[in-house]
Amino acid sequence: xxxxxxxxxxxxxxxxxxxxxxxxxxxxSSTQNAPVAYTCGPKTxxxxxxxxxxxxxxxxxxxxADPTVGYSGTLVPDDPSWxxxxxxxxxxxxxxxxxLELLGASPKIAHNYIPVLNVIHEAPIYVPELNKLFTxxxxxxxxxxxIMIDLNVDPPKVEAFVTDPPIYQPTGGILHxxxxxxxxxxxxxxxxxxxxxxxxxxxxxxxxxxAEWLLNNYYGFFYGGLNDLTVDNVGDVWFTDSDYAYGLGxxxxxxxxxxxxxxxxxxxxxxxxxxxxxxxxxGITFSRDGKTLYVTDSGLETVGPDASxxxxxxYPIRIYFTSTNARNVYAWDVERTTDTGAPILxxxxxxxxxxxxxxxxxxxxxxxYLVVGSxxxxxxxxxxxxxxxxxxxxxxxxxxNIAWAGEDLKTLxxxxxxxxxxxxxxxxxxxxxxxxxx
Numbered sequence: 211x212x213x214x215x216x217x218x219x220x221x222x223x224x225x226x227x228x229x230x231x232x233x234x235x236x237x238x239s240s241t242q243n244a245p246v247a248y249t250c251g252p253k254t255x256x257x258x259x260x261x262x263x264x265x266x267x268x269x270x271x272x273x274x275a276d277p278t279v280g281y282s283g284t285l286v287p288d289d290p291s292w293x294x295x296x297x298x299x300x301x302x303x304x305x306x307x308x309x310l311e312l313l314g315a316s317p318k319i320a321h322n323y324i325p326v327l328n329v330i331h332e333a334p335i336y337v338p339e340l341n342k343l344f345t346x347x348x349x350x351x352x353x354x355x356x357i358m359i360d361l362n363v364d365p366p367k368v369e370a371f372v373t374d375p376p377i378y379q380p381t382g383g384i385l386h387x388x389x390x391x392x393x394x395x396x397x398x399x400x401x402x403x404x405x406x407x408x409x410x411x412x413x414x415x416x417x418x419x420x421a422e423w424l425l426n427n428y429y430g431f432f433y434g435g436l437n438d439l440t441v442d443n444v445g446d447v448w449f450t451d452s453d454y455a456y457g458l459g460x461x462x463x464x465x466x467x468x469x470x471x472x473x474x475x476x477x478x479x480x481x482x483x484x485x486x487x488x489x490x491x492x493g494i495t496f497s498r499d500g501k502t503l504y505v506t507d508s509g510l511e512t513v514g515p516d517a518s519x520x521x522x523x524x525y526p527i528r529i530y531f532t533s534t535n536a537r538n539v540y541a542w543d544v545e546r547t548t549d550t551g552a553p554i555l556x557x558x559x560x561x562x563x564x565x566x567x568x569x570x571x572x573x574x575x576x577x578x579y580l581v582v583g584s585x586x587x588x589x590x591x592x593x594x595x596x597x598x599x600x601x602x603x604x605x606x607x608x609x610x611n612i613a614w615a616g617e618d619l620k621t622l623x624x625x626x627x628x629x630x631x632x633x634x635x636x637x638x639x640x641x642x643x644x645x646x647x648x
Contacts, residue, residue, distance in 0.1 A: 245291035250303060254316040258299035259306055263599075275533040277510050280587040281566040282604065302602045309601040312579070312592065314636030321606050321631055324359060324368055328628040330458075331357075332571070333383040333438075334613035335390055336623075336642065337416045343615055344390060344416060345625050346380045351459040352402065354378055359630075361615060373414055373421040378407045379460045382438030382449075382493075382571070382611070385642040390414040393449050395435030397461035409433040409455065411447055411474060425474050428481060434465035438493050438571060438611075442544075443500035443646040444551065447474040448484070450491035450505065457513035457529040464513075471505055473553065484555055489536040493572035493583070493611070496544070497595065498640060498647050503544050503555060508568035508585055509536030531586070537564040539572065539582060539597060561597025571611025576619070576638040583609040583626065590624060592637070605631045614639020 244261050251257035268288035273279065282299075286292035296302065300319045303309035329349035336343050343359040354376045360367040379396030392412045399406040410426035410433060424447070427433070435455025440448050450471050455461035470486040471494065485491070489509025496503055514530050539562040542555040562569070562580075567587030574580060579600070580593040589604040590612060603622075607629025615621045619639040624631040 246286060246289045247291040247295040249295065250306065251301070251310050251313055252316055255300040255313075255319055256298055257301045257303065257310075257313065257317070258295045259303045259309075260296075263304050277531040277533050277537070277567055278586050279566075280584070280589070281602065283566075299604055302604060303600075304602075305598070305600045308594075309592075312601065312635060312637040317633070317635040319603070319631065319633050322629055323623075323632040324366065324630045326357070326368075326628065326630055329353075330381075330610060330627050331625040331630060332381045332610050333392060334611055334623050334625045335383055335385050335416075336613050336615040337385060337388075337390075338642065339388070340416060341615075342416070343613060343623060345623075345630070346383075346392075348379055348381050348395070348460070349458060354402065354405075356380070371419055373419045375421060376401075376403075376405055377412050377414070377421050378405065379435075379455070380412065381454070382436065384440055385416075386441040388416075388643070390416050391439060391441060391447060393436035393439040395437065395452070395455040395460055397432060397435060397455050397463065400462070409435045409451075409461075411436065411439065411449065424476050425479075425481060428467065428472075431466045432463070434467065434469065435461055437491070440495050442473075442496055442553070445476065446553070447476060448472070448494055448496075448503070449474065450494050452490060452492065453513045454511075454529070457511075458527055484553070485542075485558075487558070488540065490568075492568075492585075493570055495572050495574055496646075498574060498576075498578060498645065500646050501544055502595070503542045504572055504574075504580065505540050505542075506569035506572050506582065507536040507538045507540060508570060509538075510534075510568050511586070537568040538562060539564075539569050539580070539593075541597075562591070562593055562599070565591055565599070565602065567608070570609070573612050573614075574640065575614075576640045579637065581612055581622070581637075583611050583624070585610060603631075603633055605629065607631070 247258050250259035270288045271286045273284040282297040331345050333346040341361045346356045355370040358369045380392035381395045382393035397409050408426045411424045414421045433451045434453040437450045437452040453465045456464045470483050471491045473484050474481045488507040492508040493506040514528050538560050541561050543557045545554045567584040570583040570585035572582045578595045582591045592601045608626040609624045610626040622633040
């Protein structure tokens, strides 16, 4: 018989509670005294693991609310592990098991892989048949060229190109049925060589660079400037409309309609608004089974009437940043009517708030993970399909969007303002010619 069993019941209960409280205090003290960050994983890159999602930081921590201050800009003066590891990490791991699995045995990152102009690079689209990556250049105002990166040679060959006819300032897109579909934001009728253009959806043959317009108005209204698009499993084009074109000087007029998300059916020409609840709809994609729609909201970026200082860019812009506005990823269930198969969005939910900047382009990996560009800030966040953050990739330039490339689709290109980064790891991309699975 134990000594504890000889105590009166009330005394024994009190003693047990005391032991439990002491054990809990010891565990909490151990957690709080553990370093926030520690080196982990393969040595082929700088990999840093975060202890318990940094849920406990020394109370002296601080972070500037300016949205241009990145995740690694957090100050933790009483824990030297943070300052010595996190700002210099290529990969930051929050979920150690899943994070190290997606890195694989020898992850590598090539910062500033390709020298590019200090403008926004967007809509990276890999064409497997050509083994080329097409990337748009949003800026400076009046520019009609984009770039094509030939991955058949090492180092890759970079060529500027103009479509026929020229398309002014596309900003998002995907490969669908062997064709490039572009969300186009440029809005001007006084372009070089007499070119006149309104924002909309265009389609480009990557082999010939021949372009055709599919949509350029909403019942006579101009779009503000399409930001991104995707194509669903029945061939409808879903896109977000923003006012970035005016903010970047790529449109000579402000919006006529609210910022919103639309669905366009190329076979009939019908276009419908599907959501107008987000502050600033931006990136858009579907889960691989087509049953979930994801849209990013970069609401902390707003467009004002007057040109601001240059900021990231080599030319004035009208974009302002408010940290308390939305920087979220939303998900909806997609259901279909039984008679016409028309989509119905249900169960809107906020699944993620960006760790830095504002969420921009969003893509889905082969296994269903989400990869989200940080927009204003230097990196991308990797989430599971429910929004739980697994890891981040850190760059030295802002990342607007991403694309997988290569024979095994395990090479990820991160494109953004003034930079393109190449990442090789084990998180595989989906086959762009067979995206949807049952």
